[in-house]
Amino acid sequence: MGEIRKGAVKMETRMTGKIIVVGNNIDTDQIYPGCYLAISDPKEIGTHCLSGVDEKIAENFPEGGIVVAGKNFGCGSSREHAPIALLNMGARAVIADSFARIFFRNSINLGLVLVTCPGISQKVKDGQTLTLDIEKGLITVEETKESYPCDKLGDQAMKILEAGGIKPLMRKRFGK
Template sequence: METKITGKIIVVGNNIDTDQIYPGRYLDIVDPKEIGSHCLCGVDENIAATFPKGGMVVAGRNFGCGSSREHAPIALLNMGAKAVLADSFARIFFRNAVNLGLLPIICKGLSQKVKDGMTLTLDLEKYEVTVQETGESYSCEKLGPQAMKILEAGGIKPLMRKKFGKEK
């Protein structure tokens, strides 16, 4: 896993639930590219089509609340998101994100200080986000060692395959 991630951002609000991230009407879709094309359409129908590939989502409080559907982090990954930075996450979404290989970072107050289209650099060694346009940096909460181990493997399934010596 990269220790520094740089990308353009989109900013969403507070209490973005899993149905806004990936609406239930699309749950029968299995093609990853098509899943990604519907990501965040509950917030704005055009987000996925205009999302900067390799970018990041910045959110307010309680991102990923609602149902426990794994489709939410799957959709974010397939939309091209490298990470989600939020004031806080719903617990189940946070664990699903880690287990599926999507980086969830708590960075309190960041959503109030940035705007759509800005470029951020997330430094996972310092747990700091720097806004390229202003040079300002903000501290983030450190992920635990087990979460980082899972993320570095690309998710829980790749970690278990590696651990038990099994191929896909």
């Protein structure tokens, strides 16, 4: 599939962005519908992100935005196209009440920041601005200054994300 993301970006442990909020049980076919699987250009893949939820999401996604979801985000198939689409749509992170296990692992391995924050989807609204502090495990709604604790990522996940994904980490580790 070639390059996975728009360009290697140093991982930020504190990020602020406008949000879009999607519901519960958003599966990988809604994140990146199967009818687009033949596309190999990452930029074009990003234009179809979340089109199974709303065809206009990618087109209207705020620059540097964050996706907020309900429970079980990324359920369904284990296709890596879903996190690749989110990265290439421009999502800086995905914050959800909970994630499907395989999607979570695939996303971290591809360099997409995922943070679990139970109940967050009911506490925020589309278009608000959130600040995510990964190291502190804290999400702040900029408009209201309300803060919510979130799960911290483990050391290995942080190492993978800081390297830009599992492949760059392995290349660095093995000198290739």
